[in-house]
Amino acid sequence: MRYVSTRGTAPPLGFSDVLLTGLAADGGLYVPESWPRLAVREGATSYVDVAVDVMFPFVEGSIERDDFASMVDDAYAGFDHPDVAPLVQLDDDTWLLELFHGPTLAFKDVALQLVGRLFDHELARRGERVTIVGATSGDTGSAAIEALRDREAIDVVILHPKGRVSDVQRKLMTTVDAPNIRNVAIDGTFDDCQDLVKAMFADVPFRERQRLSAVNSINFARVMAQTVYYVTSQRRLGGPVSFAVPTGNFGNVFSGYGAMRMGVPIRRFVIGSNRNDILTRFLATGTMSISEVHATLSPAMDIQVSSNLERLLFELVGHDGAQIAELMARFRGEGTVTFPSELLDAVSESFSGFRVDDDETTAEIRRTYDETGLVIDPHTAVGVAASRAAGREQGIPMVVLGTAHPAKFPDAVEAAMGVRPELPPHLADLDVRPERVDELPNDLAAVEAYVAELTRA
Ligand SMILES: Cc1ncc(COP(=O)(O)O)c(C=O)c1O
Numbered sequence: 001m002r003y004v005s006t007r008g009t010a011p012p013l014g015f016s017d018v019l020l021t022g023l024a025a026d027g028g029l030y031v032p033e034s035w036p037r038l039a040v041r042e043g044a045t046s047y048v049d050v051a052v053d054v055m056f057p058f059v060e061g062s063i064e065r066d067d068f069a070s071m072v073d074d075a076y077a078g079f080d081h082p083d084v085a086p087l088v089q090l091d092d093d094t095w096l097l098e099l100f101h102g103p104t105l106a107f108k109d110v111a112l113q114l115v116g117r118l119f120d121h122e123l124a125r126r127g128e129r130v131t132i133v134g135a136t137s138g139d140t141g142s143a144a145i146e147a148l149r150d151r152e153a154i155d156v157v158i159l160h161p162k163g164r165v166s167d168v169q170r171k172l173m174t175t176v177d178a179p180n181i182r183n184v185a186i187d188g189t190f191d192d193c194q195d196l197v198k199a200m201f202a203d204v205p206f207r208e209r210q211r212l213s214a215v216n217s218i219n220f221a222r223v224m225a226q227t228v229y230y231v232t233s234q235r236r237l238g239g240p241v242s243f244a245v246p247t248g249n250f251g252n253v254f255s256g257y258g259a260m261r262m263g264v265p266i267r268r269f270v271i272g273s274n275r276n277d278i279l280t281r282f283l284a285t286g287t288m289s290i291s292e293v294h295a296t297l298s299p300a301m302d303i304q305v306s307s308n309l310e311r312l313l314f315e316l317v318g319h320d321g322a323q324i325a326e327l328m329a330r331f332r333g334e335g336t337v338t339f340p341s342e343l344l345d346a347v348s349e350s351f352s353g354f355r356v357d358d359d360e361t362t363a364e365i366r367r368t369y370d371e372t373g374l375v376i377d378p379h380t381a382v383g384v385a386a387s388r389a390a391g392r393e394q395g396i397p398m399v400v401l402g403t404a405h406p407a408k409f410p411d412a413v414e415a416a417m418g419v420r421p422e423l424p425p426h427l428a429d430l431d432v433r434p435e436r437v438d439e440l441p442n443d444l445a446a447v448e449a450y451v452a453e454l455t456r457a
């Protein structure tokens with residue numbers, strides 16, 4: 001499989017180079033030159049077996065099938081549910097896809113447990129080392145740290161927005177005592193952190209000197225691994241399904257789009273946004289305008305610049321990289337861009353968006369508990385509430401993605417229901433583990449100096 005950049009001028013690469021490269025040299029994101037047709041073998045029923053069949057075409061040419069199968073098997077062995085991503089029924093036509101059974105209790109583990117192993121495999125084969133720079137609004141950071149801790153060949157620097165992640169999210173990152181892990185609290189928002197990461201990649205001499213790699217959904221390997229649970233849940237329900245996805249950086253829902261392009265019968269995607277509703281406004285008007293980032297009860301989605309929307313737009317304009325480069329330059333230069341109406345129509349064919357504010361999120365946590373007895377986290381609640389707003393189509397089940405465990409956001413859940421969700425036993429002492437974190441201003445030179453110093457040490 002070969003991959004091309006959404007901005008059209010970076011060289012096409014194979015999977016293992018895409019894995020290590022992160023952002024394309026022209027500032028774009030890599031996508032497959034063409035989407036493989038889904039071919040799951042008869043008799044493949046476990047999550048792992050289906051996952052190998054779904055993903056192997058993406059890595060073919062870079063990794064042997066047996067090696068890949070054993071990495072997939074190993075990646076999901078530590079999940080605390082035999083189905084890895086179990087489906088739980090909420091009502092007659094609504095299902096919750098629980099994606100929080102990995103070690104750090106959010107959907108990011110599903111991809112990063114595998115991506116960590118892919119890095120190990122490729123770096124050992126090449127005899128190379130890399131520095132991972134990542135931005136997080138709370139969940140990618142902890143999942144990446146858990147997946148990459150104690151690796152000889154990988155240094156990891158994770159930037160998070162200071163004071164804008166939950167205490168549990170922060171502690172899951174800052175209490176990991178491993179020589180290759182650094183946490184940095186940036187005086188800014190997640191968008192600032194993501195811009196710093198992209199700016200480090202755009203600084204070519206720095207990027208080459210430090211051998212930068214990415215764990216954010218910039219990295220197509222993340223997107224690839226997230227397509228699998230769209231396949232397993234549709235197979236479990238049979239027939240066409242719709243998905244409601246609480247959305248920030250657009251990586252998770254873009255993975256669903258990828259599954260649809262591979263032939264999974266998906267009717268539509270419902271995007272749930274919190275008060276940071278740039279995507280909902282874009283779907284309603286065709287204009288994408290950056291505004292201030294607001295702190296909400298679902299902090300992992302406090303994002304204005306949804307990186308992966310670029311991948312969707314590239315698909316919908318027939319891989320016209322020049323058009324995407326021009327639209328993105330206008331968006332970043334002017335803070336606003338209006339898309340051609342044909343492009344908005346193409347997006348609207350498969351996607352609708354709903355904004356869910358904090359009061360509605362709280363009400364949804366309570367209502368879901370009253371109706372089903374299930375405790376959901378605020379991000380998942382945004383998805384459930386958006387799916388209610390979207391309504392149902394006769395005979396089409398709605399699968400809502402449960403993206404985090406409620407115990408990651410105990411204050412919000414307790415405020416909604418009066419009950420504080422407990423962390424699972426392996427994290428029971430999280431509160432008393434010592435934290436290690438550095439602080440930096442939102443300043444590229446300061447962050448680059450920090451990364452350079454770390455790798456000199
Ligand atoms: C718990 C949770 N839900 C939803 C999202 C949004 O997912 P995405 O950024 O892929 O749209 C995130 C962050 O990525 C998250 O951590």
Ligand SMILES: N[C@@H](CCOP(=O)(O)O)C(=O)O
Nearest residue numbers: 136137138139140216217300
């Ligand atoms: N919500 C994310 C933000 C980063 O998204 P990613 O999918 O690009 O890694 C987080 O929790 O860090």
